[in-house]
Amino acid sequence: MKCGFEAAFPGNDFSKVKALPATDPKFGDFQCNDALAGAKVLHLPPRKIAEAVYAKLMESKPAFVDKVELAGPGFLNITVSADWLAAQLAALGAQDTLGIPQTGAGKRVVLDYSSPNAAKQMHIGHIRSTVIGNAIDRIFRALGYNVVADNHLGDWGTQFGILIKGYRELLTQEERDNLSVPYLEKCYVLSAAKAKEEDGVWKEACKAELVKLQQGDPDNLALWKKFIEISINEFNRMYDKLGVKFDTYRGESYYNDTMPGVVARLQEMGLAVESEGALVVNLEEEKLGVAIVRKSDGGYNYTTSDLACVEMRVDEYAPERIIYVTDARQQLHFKQWFNIAGKMGVTAKLVHVPFGLMSYQGKAISTREGNLIKLDELLAEAVRRSKEIVLSRTPDCPNADQLAQAIGYGAVKYSDLSHDPITDIDFSWDKALALEGNSGPYLQYAYARVCSLLDKAAAMEARPAETFAVVEPAEKQLALQLLQFGPTVLRAAENYKPSVLADYLFQTAQLYSSFYQRSPILRSEPDVRDARLALCALFGKVLSKGLSLLGIETPKRI
Ligand code: ARG
Numbered sequence: 001m002k003c004g005f006e007a008a009f010p011g012n013d014f015s016k017v018k019a020l021p022a023t024d025p026k027f028g029d030f031q032c033n034d035a036l037a038g039a040k041v042l043h044l045p046p047r048k049i050a051e052a053v054y055a056k057l058m059e060s061k062p063a064f065v066d067k068v069e070l071a072g073p074g075f076l077n078i079t080v081s082a083d084w085l086a087a088q089l090a091a092l093g094a095q096d097t098l099g100i101p102q103t104g105a106g107k108r109v110v111l112d113y114s115s116p117n118a119a120k121q122m123h124i125g126h127i128r129s130t131v132i133g134n135a136i137d138r139i140f141r142a143l144g145y146n147v148v149a150d151n152h153l154g155d156w157g158t159q160f161g162i163l164i165k166g167y168r169e170l171l172t173q174e175e176r177d178n179l180s181v182p183y184l185e186k187c188y189v190l191s192a193a194k195a196k197e198e199d200g201v202w203k204e205a206c207k208a209e210l211v212k213l214q215q216g217d218p219d220n221l222a223l224w225k226k227f228i229e230i231s232i233n234e235f236n237r238m239y240d241k242l243g244v245k246f247d248t249y250r251g252e253s254y255y256n257d258t259m260p261g262v263v264a265r266l267q268e269m270g271l272a273v274e275s276e277g278a279l280v281v282n283l284e285e286e287k288l289g290v291a292i293v294r295k296s297d298g299g300y301n302y303t304t305s306d307l308a309c310v311e312m313r314v315d316e317y318a319p320e321r322i323i324y325v326t327d328a329r330q331q332l333h334f335k336q337w338f339n340i341a342g343k344m345g346v347t348a349k350l351v352h353v354p355f356g357l358m359s360y361q362g363k364a365i366s367t368r369e370g371n372l373i374k375l376d377e378l379l380a381e382a383v384r385r386s387k388e389i390v391l392s393r394t395p396d397c398p399n400a401d402q403l404a405q406a407i408g409y410g411a412v413k414y415s416d417l418s419h420d421p422i423t424d425i426d427f428s429w430d431k432a433l434a435l436e437g438n439s440g441p442y443l444q445y446a447y448a449r450v451c452s453l454l455d456k457a458a459a460m461e462a463r464p465a466e467t468f469a470v471v472e473p474a475e476k477q478l479a480l481q482l483l484q485f486g487p488t489v490l491r492a493a494e495n496y497k498p499s500v501l502a503d504y505l506f507q508t509a510q511l512y513s514s515f516y517q518r519s520p521i522l523r524s525e526p527d528v529r530d531a532r533l534a535l536c537a538l539f540g541k542v543l544s545k546g547l548s549l550l551g552i553e554t555p556k557r558i
Helices: 002-008 034-042 046-060 082-094 124-142 159-170 173-177 181-194 201-214 218-242 252-268 302-317 328-343 375-393 400-417 440-459 473-483 485-494 498-518 526-549
Strands: 030-032 065-071 075-080 108-112 146-150 272-275 278-282 290-294 321-327 349-355 358-360 425-427
Touching: 002 046, 034 046, 046 065, 046 075, 065 082, 075 082, 082 473, 082 526, 108 124, 108 302, 124 146, 124 218, 124 321, 124 349, 124 358, 124 375, 124 400, 124 485, 124 498, 124 526, 159 181, 159 201, 159 218, 173 181, 181 201, 181 218, 201 218, 218 375, 218 400, 252 272, 252 278, 252 290, 252 302, 272 290, 290 302, 290 328, 302 328, 321 328, 328 349, 375 400, 400 425, 400 440, 400 498, 440 498, 440 526, 473 485, 473 498, 473 526, 485 498, 485 526, 498 526
Parallel strands: 108 146, 108 321, 321 349, 358 425
Antiparallel strands: 030 075, 065 075, 272 278, 278 290
């Protein structure tokens, strides 16, 4: 497209010119609206610009053009040539990246996600940060970014005084010897209940244990370490199931030693001031309220720890950006400290990706509702239900357990990732496990069906052709869609929305299915058949790669 503009108006910068996929095939395959944007620079009416570009394109007829049409105030509608399309598809299929632009090459990103609080079991509420964060991780890596995935565990705070006291006095020897996250949870519940007793004796004792821990008492420190280690092991058991990996597990405690320095600097810079015994940063001017950076009891808080953390990340990794995936209720927290960090000189781009609430089968998730389902149980249930589906379709399936895991975990992930992160979502088994419609299993089955088609073809000595030939409208729709894979992955990353990719994959599967219904494959003449097989194979590659970026496995046979 650029060539048309450059030929018509030499000496101008048209590097931003691009043709976007047409919204409706009746407007051709691509549409270029840049004549409208060019009007300001070229001081000409958009229609005049479009006419000049159109004339140049007609004159030189670049290889990609089959037809150009002028429309409206200055739109250029392009129908691409069959040869160009075939060459593009071949080029796409030949790359491991399948057209994903390597815009992240040489750039580092720190990604802070999942980050549960220690000594508690992960529950259904932790799915979103884990699954959305992991998809963002995979998408950025696919774009060539060097990603440091850090699990910013909640591993410090008053709960550890309560836990230490409870561990020593409320657990049985047997429980202490076989300490696990459920026992820690039990210990916390019992000890926290006692801390509410009228006389306040237990509460004071818990506080004393916390102070000892903060002062580095070796026994308390050893206990704390043990609690954290057990928690991380338990979290890793979930992450293994979900295919989630972290590069580092630096909890809040990692920043304990640097918080005083950060606060001192905030004071020196005149950013933090005393207010009712606490130290605060006033952000009223930015309409962000007031952020406490040191509490009146001298303790630090979430804001202080995030400020200390960002400085260390910047020093150590010099990242181009840092991405934080948490629930939307933390929006003000992030806005506040991003603002303070900017004033302290942090130049890395700081991005908060907030996600909405999740309800379960139509009901809010809360301890009171009795549906604070453990993540472990949810995943087990997903596998159990998936296994029923697998066995109902293939009673003698030899690897039913393995398939049930791929389908069950895939279903749970996709049911989340198919929604814009910011929306509140409801988890429903029927929707997550539906074999028709926008679901993980539907896409996994679509992939397995292509694989089985290619196997059948191979059995009759038919192979995907090396060159593509796009003839029928349904083939063309699918072909154009496949070319959009790379740009879509980029768009998903730029918007921090794995849902952009999920939507694309679902649409692609639908286009494949209409192509498949309209165009006989194995019954066609060999050259038509093999060209269609090539399109099928490329669809399979794109679907599988796309799902892998969402952390979803694609078994070849289901
Ligand atoms: N532990 C926090 C939570 O459970 C999330 C931490 C997010 N990361 C951060 N750097 N603030 O909600």
